[in-house]
Amino acid sequence: MKRVAVIGGGFSGLSAACYLGRAGYDVTVYEKNSSPGGRARVLERDGFRFDMGPTFYWMPDIFENFFNDFDKKAADYYRLIKLDPGYEIYFGPGNSVKVSADVDKTIETFESIEPGSGEFLRKFLKSAEFNYRVAIDKVVEKPGKSVFELIMPQTAARVGQFAESLSSHVRKHIKDDRLRQILEFPVLFLGAKPSKTPLFYCFMNYADMMLGTWHIEGGMYGLVDAMVKIAESYNVKIVTNAHVNKIITEGSKAVGVSWSNTDDIRSQHNSFSDEADFVIASADYHFAETLLEPSKRNYSEKYWSGRVFAPSAMLYYVAFDKKLDGLAHHTLFFDADFIEHSETIYDTPRWPNKPLFYGSFPSVTDPSLAPAGKECAIFLIPVAAGLKDTPELRENYFLQILERVEQNTGIKLSDSVIFKESYSVKDFTEDYHAYKGNAYGLSNILLQTAFLKPKMQNRHLSNLLYAGQLTVPGPGVPPALISGKIAAGIAKKKLKNG
Secondary structure (H helix, E strand, O other): OOEEEEEOOOHHHHHHHHHHHHOOOEEEEEOOOOOOOOOOOEEEEOOEEEEOOOOOEOOHHHHHHHHHOOOOOHHHOOOEEEOOOOEEEEEEOOEEEEEOOOHHHHHHHHHHHOOOHHHHHHHHHHHHHHHHHHHHHHHOOOOOOOHHHOOOHHHHOOOHHHHOEHHHHHHHHOOOHHHHHHHHHHHHHHOOOHHHOEHHHHHHHHHHHHHOOEEEOOOOHHHHHHHHHHHHHOOOEEEOOEEEEEEEEEOOEEEEEEEEEOOOOOOOOOEEEEEOOEEEEOOOHHHHHHOOOHHHOOOOHHHHHOOOEOOEEEEEEEEEOOOOOOOOOEEEEOOOOHHHHHHHHHOOOOOOOOOOEEEEOHHHOOHHHOOOOOEEEEEEEEEOOOOOOOHHHHHHHHHHHHHHHHHHHOOOOOOOEEEEEEEOHHHHHHHHOOHHHOOOOEOOOHHHOHHHOOOOEOOOOOOEEEOOOOOOOOOOHHHHHHHHHHHHHHHHHHHHOO
């Protein structure tokens, strides 16, 4: 039985392992941290449970497709709750807009704010649906080898949408800044400024307003648990606390991996070498390349330094000793200058003075995540990758966030904090080997889309592939599942052909 080593137990690595395990290969996943899931870890403390990574469950069809590939359904593993509103955005004290689970209500909301915008939104979403179907059915599972993967009748008819930005299109038709930001917000999940994101990516608006926002009862880690169960049902071995420090090569082949047990670093027997017939590196692409001698790498340090990276994040996990009645599960605070904050991420990287930020209050929907009468919250500030973060910065931003939540919602928070823990650029670098501490991979600007992303195939080693958010299809949980599937498909063909 041929052996496959998967470096990294995040969503792309687990996905690849599931598909290759089902195909009958002997698969081992090497995960650096103490639990699989990559960035999707869990913080548990004093009866509170926080998702440390992704909190938005969008594109439920992608997850369902994944489970269907193994003759399963998402409902076999976890219960989904559709959120209504999907989220609420505050633009100032008492000035907020809710995005309803019912798209007709959202269209009515738009129309009530700006006459004519409701009809524009209806047409915009129809176009976004077409793009979504093209992206999901025709493009997203392509391996990113050539421009010809994008050339088809459906994309040729919309070639102008690759030249025009989403922001310019929206701003031509919508005058109200609040409505503009609601339509520009979803592409932030792609890690790029709306002014630099091709209009074709408006399919994210379809995912947002038409497919809706969901919550896994018990938290996003339920998806990791489900994937682990599928992998283990095919005898995939998942080794945690396993830090891979070298991809072993012979000629034009990868022949194994060398790794250390991070939970037992003082042991004399801490280094291990395992043979492999194929290697899939789903860890941070830049880090994975450092596991090879320079002559075997796809890209130089100069190449990586020239890429446009999606943001890192300043995160807080906060426990409150009271219920926060009136707050939506997902709440965004856009009571600051949207463009100015974007510039601090992409144009002149620096810490923002007054950042936009996001709050997740999952125990509002799911009481199992906090003790009775209490609430858990996750706050996230998008920040430029590569910044130096300090305890003083973390404390200052936390105090600013609490003050602005109070100002915008009228809900007193500062005297109800039981504890908080923070997580930022330094932690992303240390825990995930994330290049410059990025949280979301590469930015999906035009020159870094599809076949212009870092290649999945190593140019020098025929049996080494890369998967995850720094290659195709891109950042986000659904793309990570698909990335693992693509990598597994290529690996199966290569293993079959010897």
